[in-house]
Amino acid sequence: MTALEAVAERSAAGFDEALARDVAAGLTSRPKQLPAKYLYDALGSQLFEAICELPWYPITRGERALLTRERDAILARLDDPATLIELGGGNGEKLAILAGGLAERDRAATVHLIDISETALARARHTVAGHPSVAVREHRATYAEGLRMAVAELDPDRSAMVLFLGSNIGNLARDEADRFLAEIAAALRTGDSLLLGTDLVKPEADLVLAYDDPLGVTAAFNRNLLVRLNRELDADFDLAQFAHRVVWNGRESRMESHLVSQAEQTVCIPAAGCCVRFAEGESIWTESSYKYRPGAVVELAACAGFACRAQWIEPDAEFALSLFDVP
Numbered sequence: 477m478t479a480l481e482a483v484a485e486r487s488a489a490g491f492d493e494a495l496a497r498d499v500a501a502g503l504t505s506r507p508k509q510l511p512a513k514y515l516y517d518a519l520g521s522q523l524f525e526a527i528c529e530l531p532w533y534p535i536t537r538g539e540r541a542l543l544t545r546e547r548d549a550i551l552a553r554l555d556d557p558a559t560l561i562e563l564g565g566g567n568g569e570k571l572a573i574l575a576g577g578l579a580e581r582d583r584a585a586t587v588h589l590i591d592i593s594e595t596a597l598a599r600a601r602h603t604v605a606g607h608p609s610v611a612v613r614e615h616r617a618t619y620a621e622g623l624r625m626a627v628a629e630l631d632p633d634r635s636a637m638v639l640f641l642g643s644n645i646g647n648l649a650r651d652e653a654d655r656f657l658a659e660i661a662a663a664l665r666t667g668d669s670l671l672l673g674t675d676l677v678k679p680e681a682d683l684v685l686a687y688d689d690p691l692g693v694t695a696a697f698n699r700n701l702l703v704r705l706n707r708e709l710d711a712d713f714d715l716a717q718f719a720h721r722v723v724w725n726g727r728e729s730r731m732e733s734h735l736v737s738q739a740e741q742t743v744c745i746p747a748a749g750c751c752v753r754f755a756e757g758e759s760i761w762t763e764s765s766y767k768y769r770p771g772a773v774v775e776l777a778a779c780a781g782f783a784c785r786a787q788w789i790e791p792d793a794e795f796a797l798s799l800f801d802v803p
C-alpha cells in the first residue's frame with residue numbers, strides 16, 4: 477500500500493485527510509518541507525498573537541500605525557454600505573481599525589472573514605462584534621477557496637475591497653504570489669480594490685531577531701507544528717530532537733524557518749502512512765517570509781492587473797501598505 481492509499485484508508489478513522497496527504501508528500505520530498513498554513517492550529521494562532529506583541533517583531537506595530545494614520549484615505553475608497561473581504565485576518569484587530577472608522581461615521585459594512593484557523597475566526601468574530609453596524613460572514617477556508625466563497629455572495633451593484641495584510645503574501649513563493657494576485661484580480665470587478673501589506677527588506681540582524689526572538693516564542697510557534705502532528709496524526713516526533721533555525725536567504729529575499737533534526741532518527745506518522753528518516757542536521761522547511769522592496773510590490777500587483785492608487789511606508793518597521801484599484 478502506498479503512503480497516499482494508507483492516508484485514504486485511515487482518514488475514515490477521523491484524521492484530517494488533507495493534512496495527512498500534505499505531510500506524507502512534504503516529508504518524503506527533498507528538501508523536506510511542510511506548508512506554513514499548518515502552523516495555525518489553536519495554539520499556533522495564539523502563539524502568533526504573542527509574536528505580534530514581541531519588541532523584535534515590528535510588522536504588526538508598523539501596519540497598525542499605517543492603518544490608523546491612513547484610515548480616512550482607505551475608507552474614502554469604499555462604497556456605502558462597504559464590503560470588505562479579509563484574507564487570513566488572524567484576530568481581526570487590523571480590520572477593527574477600519575470598522576471603527578466606519579462606525580464613527582455611521583457607515584454600515586459587511587465583512588467576509590476568511591481564515592484556515594477556527595481559533596483566528598473566533599477571535600476576529602469577537603473583535604468585530606464590538607462594531608454592531610458591521611455584518612460578519614465567516615469562511616473557514618484557504619485564501620483561494622474563501623475568496624471564491626465570498627465573491628459568490630457579493631452584491632453586483634456594490635464595490636468590494638480585499639484586505640491581504642500582515643505580509644501574509646510573504647508566505648507565498650514568488651510564483652505563487654504572482655498567481656494568487658492574478659486570481660484576486662480575476663475575481664474582482666472594475667471599481668473594486670486591494671489593500672496589501674508587505675514587509676520590506678531590512679538588515680539581516682533585525683530579520684533574524686524577528687523570526688528567532690530571545691524569548692523563544694517564534695521557536696515555540698514553529699515547533700508547535702510537531703506537537704500538532706503528534707496529536708492529529710499520531711506521529712512520534714521527539715520535540716527535544718528538533719531545533720528551530722532561521723536563515724536569511726538574500727538571493728531569494730526571504731527568511732526561511734526550519735526545524736532541524738538534532739540526531740539521525742526515524743519518525744513514524746501512522747495517519748500519514750509513512751515513517752521518515754532524518755539525518756543529523758537535516759531540516760524540515762516550515763515557512764518562508766519573503767521581503768519586498770516598495771517598487772517590487774507595485775510591479776507585482778501591476779503584473780496581476782492592479783493599478784496603484786497609493787503606497788504608504790512606515791519607516792521604523794520598514795513596512796509598506798499599498799492600495800490598488802481594479803481598473
Ligand SMILES: C[S@@+](CC[C@H](N)C(=O)[O-])C[C@H]1O[C@@H](n2cnc3c(N)ncnc32)[C@H](O)[C@@H]1O
Nearest residue numbers: 513516564565566591592593596618619641642
Ligand atoms: C501571519 S498571520 C497574520 C494575521 C493577520 N493578517 C495580521 O496581520 O496579524 C496569517 C493568518 O492567515 C491564516 N492563514 C495562513 N495560511 C492560510 C491559508 N493558506 N489560507 C487561509 N488562511 C491562512 C492564519 O490562520 C493566520 O490567521
